[in-house]
Amino acid sequence: MMQSPVCELLGITYPVFQGGMAWIADGRLAAAVSNAGGLGIISAMNANAEYLRKQIQLAKSLTDQPFGVNIMLMSPFAAECAQVCIEEKPAVVTTGAGNAGRFIPDWKNAGIKVIPVIASVAMAKQAEKAGADAVIAEGQESGGHIGELTTMTLVPQVVDAVKIPVLAAGGIGDGRGIAAAFMLGAVGVQMGTRFLVAKECPVHQNYKDMILKAKDISTQVTGRRFGGNTCRGIKNQFTRDFLKKEFDPETTAESIADLGAGTLRKAAVDGDVKNGSVLAGQISGMISKEQTCQEIIQEIMQEAETCLKGAEKWVK
Secondary structure, three states, X not given: OOOOHHHHHHOOOOOEEEOOOOOOOOHHHHHHHHHOOOEEEEEOOOOOHHHHHHHHHHHHHHOOOOEEEXXXXXXXXXXXXXXXXXXXXXXXXXXXXXXXXXXHHHHHHOOOEEEEXXXXXXXXXXXHHHOOOOEEEEOOOOOEEOOOOOHHHHHHHHHHHOOOOEEXXXXXXXXXXXXXXXXXXXXXXXXXXHHHOEOOOOOOHHHHHHHHHOOOOOEEEEOOOOOXXXXXXXXXXXXXXXXXXXXXXXXXXXXXOOOOOOHHHHHHOOOOOOOOOOEOOHHHHHOOOOEOHHHHHHHHHHHHHHHHHHHHHHOO
């Protein structure tokens, strides 16, 4: 069975994190992933402390395994959600969309491991200096908010730049991706899109069906013209309308800033996959079936072990 330093660090069976997807990654999904041996993660998204506390307590009622919380630092509720984590003590806090430095000391004093999601070497060094226990290096192949570097180029550079463990994310959806991540120097992976079609995932079935029907070229990046809110999702009427507006010569950064507000909820919760934002990664075209979290993790870990053991045929 594959083990890594992140398994020892967190007390999990497999080096697989589930991504903290807004409007999707709730306490039930997190518990299912953790029960399957990975690290389930609850998304605090833009919700308040009351919502997050309920989801943490739900996860605690469904699993006795470690799980985490993802806090989006640009949320107006980030500080109160940070405090909820201190009180409820999930095993891990992952962070995105900002600098977690001001929260890290209090989380660590509460016995929580802190693992920021980063998109550059500079961000990784900053997280290490602030006291992070590990980092998740996320390439632009991922769904949702993305940076500029690919996973293949980002991960080894981050591994070389910091001394703390590095996990890889972005474009990883099967055992081959996990094996590749380990060869790049990572000690684990984070996957979001693959868990979108987990049977325990609460996302609307219309959203799941978009993933299951996707091809290799089915995703589209929006928000690149002005930066700051660059996202990857499945091509649909929303992405077409967004891009038309984004590259209109009359459009300003201010006028486009709110164009995507509420559209993820529209797709993920209401099932409007025409006018909503169906955030998903480039591995969507590799996914063809719904499975339980247990089946997903068992399958990808078996694939990874087979792939790594087979690597000997290339080395004489």
